[in-house]
Amino acid sequence: MKATQQLHDLGQSLWLDNITRDLLNSGTLQRYIDDLSVTGLTSNPTIFEHAISKSSSYDTDVSRLNTDGKAGEELFFELALQDLTRAADLFAGAHERTSGVDGWVSLELSPLLAYDTAKSVEAAKRLHDKANRPNLFIKIPGTKEGVPAIEKSIADGVPINVTLLFSLDQYKASAEAYLRGLEQRLAAGLSLDVRSVASVFLSRWDGATMDKVPETLKNKLGIAIGQQVYKAYRDMLESDRWQRLENAGARPQRLLFASTGTKDPKASDVLYINALAAPNTINTIPEKTLIAFGDHGTVSGAIPRSGGDFEQVLHDFRSAGIDLDKLAADLQSGGAKAFEESWGQLLKAIDEKSKVLQSTT
Template sequence: MARQYHTITRELLNSGTLSCYIKQLFVTGLTSNPTIFHNAINKGNAYDESILVHALGGKSGEALFFELALEDLTRAADLFRPIYDASEGLDGWVSLEVSPLLADAAASTIEAAIRLYTQAGRPNFFIKIPGNRVGASAIEEVVFAGVPVNVTLLFSEEHYLAAADAYMRGIERRIASGLDPKVRSVASVFVSRWDLAVQGKTPPGLNNCLAIAIAKNIYKAYRNLYESARWHKLYDSGACQQTLLWASTGTKDPGSSDTLYIEALVAPDTISTMPEKTLLAFSDHGKVEGILPVDGGGAGSVLAAFNQAGIQSEELASDLQRQGIDIFAKSWNDLVDSIREKSDILMQSK
């Protein structure tokens, strides 16, 4: 299980904290999202100088934000580059999300993903694309174009398998076209939001068990997929396995262990991305007492109990995915508005 850090701020880079976490806490990658950047840019004045420089250069709105994000994430990518090189591309990645406002626009998502990856100019740079229905078609095209993809906002086995299929279709097309099949990808499954969504509706004795059961089911599908004839054909052609990533791993229930999801989802060939509080907690007192079973480990009976209680997992998965897109879209609009306001204030004071 690889550890990935779920935040980015300029202070984190300038203070040397990220370098420290890489060396001392064994962090091997980093991811970001609009909410993270919104909080980072609005906390203090660390970005003010860059905002002013880009504003004076004619940048505004989304274009100015991406300049700021790429400044941070390319620095982070360079810090992780030795890990990327030593692991032959398995670890050492950073992730940047396309605008969530493009979640229902495949062509625009494809264009943005290719442009941002090219602009970053780093091999260890994932572009995040939501794994909704429209996103799946974009993922195939982006992978075919050779852009590494972090498929985000996956909540169910169905979501995961659709993302994996889109990834493999892109690789199959590259092989058919005589292109290098080694295009990396991760499939990010959001965990804790499941338990948060069913608070007050949980069957007796199954508090905080739905998310882990869903994750176990997805892990079973993940292992089965990489035993399939389709995958072995791709592997024999030189393709890389799309890695399963556990996202949203911070414990939302204050009455539960602060390392609940990290400890429950330890498994080979996976990544756990952690917010700072969870990372520090796991590094301090986390325990690894076993690994996920490849057969689902009784997840089916847990899901059946929730079904009997009137909680339909597939319907809820669709709701959670749409809510996730809406949350990121709101954060995105707030982020762009904040940058615009800061730009105006800084320009007026110049």
């Protein structure tokens, strides 16, 4: 049995961290669903920038949308929703079989809204309504300004993938926002069946500390952070506050391990997949890592309920001079900035493609 199937049987969902029209048109995504137990996918501006700039598969639609007067962000979201609604339809079976637990795709808001609560809420509702798919998440970053947008969007009934979480405190803030949004719905007599996932980015911790710690600590911090957050996730699910909501019809905000491609060429290419097996969670995996895990990954057990030895590992990093709180803040702000830069490159790529296509017609 392939390791991907073993993870699925353990109760962890494998989602592909990629979306391109070529993946859809070639049948490759369907093959990953059939052969590698993939039950969802995630996207971000960097993924779409690469997809649109490096493929001719979008040319016909770019030309048509240009003719309709669309450009920039408006044109991008038309293209993205075409791809993501097709992918959502491929995962509809998983969504139905699991009663909405699995089978999701995700669309990121414009990174330019990362620090604008009101506009994030408005854009999240508008894009989710436009997609018209029950299994499409809107991604909102768990920044200080994003947290109230998450709460309001959940209260409005919009499924949210909370992105750009790096630390325990950031995770807890997103979980609190989810709970508050559900509590608003409960007070209003509305259905509590509004889904969410909390995406905690892991490998970037190791990338940021690679040259600052002894060899014995390299590639251990991201896994320890994942274990720490997993314990908090389990604690939350056992809390009286959550159980009251669950009894009223709510479903958990699932923990999602993100940024799980190995950065260090000297380390195992499936390091974070092997180490972060855990039931009732998600691991969203770069395409290259997914294929590698299907080929030579192993499942030797799950993260213990206690999270394992993360406290000792975090202590060792602090002793080595790593300010974990500051690094978490820096990683989140740096991640938001990187997505903003990718967004600019994406819009530039669309503009350049539009000009080339217009010049040939």
